[in-house]
Amino acid sequence: MSGVEPLRVKTLAKRGRLSETQWARTAQQRVVRLAEMPAIHEAFAWLRRKEIQLQERQMELARIPAPPFGEAARADWVQYRFRELGLKDVHIDAVGNVLGVIPGEDTEDGYVSISAHIDTVFPEGTLLDIRRERERLYGPSISDNAAGVVALLAIAGAIREIRIQPSSPIVFIGNVGEEGEGNLRGIRHIFNETRWKDVIDFSVMIDGAGTDSIIAEGLGSRRFEVTVTGPGGHSWSDYGVPNPIVVLARIINTFNTVDLHNRPKTTMNIGIIEGGTSVNSIPERASMRVDVRSIAVSEIERLEEALRRAAEDAKTSDIDIEVKAIGDRPAAELRGDSALLAMTRAVDVHFGITSRLQRASTDANIPLAQGREAIALGAGGTGAGAHTIHEWFDPYGRELGLKRLLLLTLALTGIES
Numbered sequence: 001m002s003g004v005e006p007l008r009v010k011t012l013a014k015r016g017r018l019s020e021t022q023w024a025r026t027a028q029q030r031v032v033r034l035a036e037m038p039a040i041h042e043a044f045a046w047l048r049r050k051e052i053q054l055q056e057r058q059m060e061l062a063r064i065p066a067p068p069f070g071e072a073a074r075a076d077w078v079q080y081r082f083r084e085l086g087l088k089d090v091h092i093d094a095v096g097n098v099l100g101v102i103p104g105e106d107t108e109d110g111y112v113s114i115s116a117h118i119d120t121v122f123p124e125g126t127l128l129d130i131r132r133e134r135e136r137l138y139g140p141s142i143s144d145n146a147a148g149v150v151a152l153l154a155i156a157g158a159i160r161e162i163r164i165q166p167s168s169p170i171v172f173i174g175n176v177g178e179e180g181e182g183n184l185r186g187i188r189h190i191f192n193e194t195r196w197k198d199v200i201d202f203s204v205m206i207d208g209a210g211t212d213s214i215i216a217e218g219l220g221s222r223r224f225e226v227t228v229t230g231p232g233g234h235s236w237s238d239y240g241v242p243n244p245i246v247v248l249a250r251i252i253n254t255f256n257t258v259d260l261h262n263r264p265k266t267t268m269n270i271g272i273i274e275g276g277t278s279v280n281s282i283p284e285r286a287s288m289r290v291d292v293r294s295i296a297v298s299e300i301e302r303l304e305e306a307l308r309r310a311a312e313d314a315k316t317s318d319i320d321i322e323v324k325a326i327g328d329r330p331a332a333e334l335r336g337d338s339a340l341l342a343m344t345r346a347v348d349v350h351f352g353i354t355s356r357l358q359r360a361s362t363d364a365n366i367p368l369a370q371g372r373e374a375i376a377l378g379a380g381g382t383g384a385g386a387h388t389i390h391e392w393f394d395p396y397g398r399e400l401g402l403k404r405l406l407l408l409t410l411a412l413t414g415i416e417s
């Protein structure tokens with residue numbers, strides 16, 4: 001039996017664009033052919049046998065702290081696992097991402113990247129009480145994203161152990177900086193400053209639990225810190241000196257009257273406000289943090305302009321106001337006629353998964369905003385309480401999630417006979 005040809009952006013471009021319907025048909029044929037191969041059945045059985053080990057690895061990983069900008073210990077752990085699996089070219093890059101490669105049959109480009117973020121939202125010193133109670137695993141980051149990272153290892157493991165030879169090369173990435181003020185710095189680095197940006201054709205990001213959603217649309221967000229500074233002074237003897245807290249309140253009031261349209265959905269939030277030293281001092285400084293989100297870049301830009309204008313209008317001779325961008329996640333989405341979307345849908349049809357297209361802010365935002373094909377999927381199983389210390393993960397159904405990820409990966413890379 002012959003193999004399945006790889007999908008490569010270069011070759012696809014030569015052939016001309018397929019319509020959504022044509023893609024659906026091509027994808028279905030490809031997935032059915034793959035799913036009939038004995039090697040794929042073996043790989044599925046291998047994934048099933050590994051469940052207990054995956055749970056142990058998942059708990060081991062979640063016990064390693066990985067606050068934003070403090071992911072090094074987790075990166076070392078992932079690097080060790082990549083080497084153990086026999087991945088090639090295993091290394092940690094300049095920003096702390098861990099990478100490892102399964103080479104393709106005969107090519108050095110047209111990579112498929114599979115990634116999972118290794119950072120967490122939990123600050124240093126958070127008690128990492130990771131435990132199993134009955135069938136469930138509990139503790140901070142056990143689902144988001146320890147489940148994703150072990151899924152990454154499982155996919156690499158299945159391909160290596162069953163000696164499946166993908167036609168296109170695969171790069172596995174445990175990336176830093178997905179959460180909060182990490183501002184997608186790990187994946188941003190991969191797609192802006194490394195050689196990878198020229199060779200990756202398709203990206204699959206594994207984030208959290210579940211099999212019921214396909215994140216093919218990146219929710220855009222921009223975050224700002226607004227700082228108001230003035231001379232400050234004594235509440236009695238310096239009365240009349242402008243008060244930064246009052247000025248900041250004025251900015252908030254103006255900004256808050258900006259019209260938010262329902263379509264495209266757009267939101268704003270003032271999440272933190274700080275300033276002042278004592279009740280009888282005119283403060284020298286007041287600041288706030290603002291989060292703006294929208295499915296349309298133009299709306300985010302409109303709100304940024306409104307915020308900057310409100311700040312500008314509140315300036316006086318002895319008041320200084322600075323508006324600093326502290327985060328930027330571009331809004332973008334996968335086209336309806338995307339090959340990646342068609343493959344994912346065909347895989348879901350094959351397994352009888354009813355998934356929904358969803359919009360979220362994930363690592364996929366970066367390649368999507370560059371017009372690349374990228375998608376974020378869950379690692380299987382179920383989970384809840386993400387970003388809280390009550391987080392849990394239930395491995396029931398993980399196998400389906402892993403089979404889905406493996407079949408999708410190979411539908412993209414193609415496979416040698």
Ligand SMILES: [Zn+2]
Binds near residue numbers: 117144145178207208
């Ligand atoms: Zn996550």
